[in-house]
Amino acid sequence: MSQTEQTPIPFLDLKLLHRPLKAQLMEAFGAAVDGAAFVGGAQLSAFESEFAAFCGAGGSLGVGSGTDALVMGLKGLGLKPGFLALTVPNTFIATVEAVSMAGGRFAFVDVDPETALMDMNILEKELARRFAAADATQRPQVIIPVHLYGQCADMDALRALADKYELLVLEDAAQAHGATWRGRKAGTLGDAAGFSFYAGKNIGALGEAGAVVSNDPAVLERIRILREHGQNEKYMHRMADGGNHRMDAIQAAFLRIKLPHLESWNESRRAISMVYDEALAKLPGVRPVQIRPEAVSSRHIYAVHTPHRAEMAAHLAARGIATGMHYPVPLHLQECYASLGLGPGAFPVAERLSAQELSLPLFPGMTQPQIERVIEAVCGFKADK
Numbered sequence: 001m002s003q004t005e006q007t008p009i010p011f012l013d014l015k016l017l018h019r020p021l022k023a024q025l026m027e028a029f030g031a032a033v034d035g036a037a038f039v040g041g042a043q044l045s046a047f048e049s050e051f052a053a054f055c056g057a058g059g060s061l062g063v064g065s066g067t068d069a070l071v072m073g074l075k076g077l078g079l080k081p082g083f084l085a086l087t088v089p090n091t092f093i094a095t096v097e098a099v100s101m102a103g104g105r106f107a108f109v110d111v112d113p114e115t116a117l118m119d120m121n122i123l124e125k126e127l128a129r130r131f132a133a134a135d136a137t138q139r140p141q142v143i144i145p146v147h148l149y150g151q152c153a154d155m156d157a158l159r160a161l162a163d164k165y166e167l168l169v170l171e172d173a174a175q176a177h178g179a180t181w182r183g184r185k186a187g188t189l190g191d192a193a194g195f196s197f198y199a200g201k202n203i204g205a206l207g208e209a210g211a212v213v214s215n216d217p218a219v220l221e222r223i224r225i226l227r228e229h230g231q232n233e234k235y236m237h238r239m240a241d242g243g244n245h246r247m248d249a250i251q252a253a254f255l256r257i258k259l260p261h262l263e264s265w266n267e268s269r270r271a272i273s274m275v276y277d278e279a280l281a282k283l284p285g286v287r288p289v290q291i292r293p294e295a296v297s298s299r300h301i302y303a304v305h306t307p308h309r310a311e312m313a314a315h316l317a318a319r320g321i322a323t324g325m326h327y328p329v330p331l332h333l334q335e336c337y338a339s340l341g342l343g344p345g346a347f348p349v350a351e352r353l354s355a356q357e358l359s360l361p362l363f364p365g366m367t368q369p370q371i372e373r374v375i376e377a378v379c380g381f382k383a384d385k
Contacts, residue, residue: 009361009370011322012200016365017265021257025206028253037249047252050259051195051211054178055187058215061223062247066174066196068227069210070098070144072245073170073192076212076223079104079141086126087144087172088118089330090350095146095172096331098194103241107140108332110347114290116303116357118145119349120157127165142168147176147186149326150202150269150298151291155181155189170194173213175300177202178266182294187213197255202269202298203262205251268364269299272371276302276360279375285382286312301326304378305356312381313358319377324359 018025032038044062052060063069074085081103087095089108099106109126112119123143130138143162145153152171162169169190173179176186177195187193197209214220222239225232230242280288289303303326306312313323330350332342344351361374 006320006373008320009322009373010363011324011359011361012363013365014199014204014363017363021261024257025254028257029250032250032253039246039249041249043249043256044247044252047247047256047259048211050256052213054259054262055185055193055213057185057188057193057213058217059220060187060211060213061220061227062252063210063212063223063227063245064247065208066194066198066201066210067094067098067101068245069174069194069196069212070094070170070172071101072223072227073194073212073214073219074098074102074104074142075226075241076214076219077142077168077170077191078219078222079168082137083142084137084140085142085144085170086123086140088146088148088350089332089347090116090327090354091146091148091172091331092174092327093331093334093336094174094196095144096337099144104142108342108347108350110349111353113349113353115151115292116148116289116350116353117151117153118158120154120161123158124161127161131165140165140167142170144170144172145190146172147174147179149289149303150175150179150300151289151295152176152179152181152186152189152297154292154294155184156294159189174198174210175201176298177300178262179298180296186298188215191216192219197251202266202300203255203258206254207248207251209247209251209255211247265364266298268366269362270297272362272366273297273299273302275371276362276375280304280378283379286378299362302360302362303357304360305353306358307356308381309356309358312378315381316374316377319373321374321377322361326357326359328354328357330354 083104085106171190171193173186173193174196179186192214195211197205226242227245230237230239287305
C-alpha cells in the first residue's frame with residue numbers, strides 16, 4: 001500500500017473518544033428529556049463540585065463557553081470599567097475579546113521563544129515602565145497568563161510580580177485541564193481561572209460550555225449572580241452588568257461522564273508526546289515547544305516550530321496526515337485590531353513563533369503505527385527536498 005493510500009490520520013479523533021461512552025451519553029440525554037431538566041439543577045451542581053475537586057480548588061461555576069468563563073472571571077474579580085489587562089498576542093482571540101466584553105482594555109507582552117508562554121523578564125520590565133509612568137491609565141490591574149498548548153506559565157515569577165504591583169491574576173486555562181505547575185493544578189494558581197469545554201479540548205462538551213474556578217468565595221458569589229442576569233433570586237436583580245452565561249444542564253451531564261476519564265486521557269497525550277519529543281529532539285529545522293521541568297503539561301496541542309511550515313504541512317497532507325496551526329496570525333496583526341497601531345516587529349518573538357508553529361496529530365487512543373507514521377513523515381521532510 002502506498003503512502004497516499006494509507007488510512008488518513010486525523011488531527012483529532014473525537015469519534016474514537018466518544019465511541020466507548022456513547023451508551024452513557026445517550027442515557028444522560030434521555031434522562032434530561034424525560035425529566036425536562038435543561039437549566040441548572042442537580043447535574044450542574046454535581047459537575048461544579050466534581051470539577052472543583054479535580055482542580056483542587058475552592059469552587060467552580062459552569063458557564064456557557066470558555067469565552068464566558070473569561071468574561072465572568074474578569075467581572076467576578078471586581079474590576080472596574082476601563083481596567084487594563086496584560087496578556088500575550090499569540091493566543092486565540094477569546095482572551096482579549098473577553099477583556100473588551102468585560103469593559104476593559106488590553107496590552108500585550110511578548111513571549112519566551114522556547115515555551116511560547118509569557119516572558120517573565122519582559123513582563124517585569126513592562127510593569128516597571130508602566131508603573132513609573134505619570135499616566136495612571138497605563139498601569140494594569142490584572143494579568144492574564146495563557147497556559148498555551150496545555151503548559152502553565154511560570155506562575156511563581158508571575159505571582160511575585162503581581163504581588164509586588166498589587167495586581168489580580170486570571171488564568172486563561174482553556175487548554176490546561178489537569179496541567180500542573182510545581183504540583184499545583186491550573187485553576188488554583190491565580191485569583192480565578194477560565195476553562196473551556198469546547199468539543200476539541202482535553203475534556204469537551206457535546207457543544208459549548210466553560211467554567212470559572214476560584215478559591216475566593218466572594219469571586220464565585222459575584223459570578224453566580226452575574227451569570228443569572230445579575231439576580232440572586234428570581235426577578236430580584238442586584239447587578240446591572242449580568243447576563244445569560246449559564247451552562248446547559250445536559251452539557252454538565254455529558255461532562256460528568258467524561259471527567260473520570262480525563263486523567264487517563266491526559267496521560268495518553270503525555271505518553272504520545274514523549275515519543276514525539278524523543279524522535280524530534282535533534283531533528284534539524286524542527287523544534288518542539290519546550291516543557292519546563294516545573295510543569296506537567298496537559299499536552300492539549302503538540303506544537304513544533306519550523307521555518308518551512310507550509311511545505312511541511314503539505315508534505316504531511318500528501319501522506320494522509322492532518323495538521324493544525326495555533327495560531328498563524330498574532331492578535332496585534334489581526335485586521336480587527338489595526339486601530340492599536342501595532343505593526344510587524346512590535347512583538348517579534350510571538351510573530352516568529354506564529355509564523356512557524358505547526359500542530360501534529362495528538363489524541364487519546366492514537367495507535368503506535370499512527371505515531372510512527374507521523375514521525376516518519378516529519379523526519380522524512382528534509383530528505384524530500
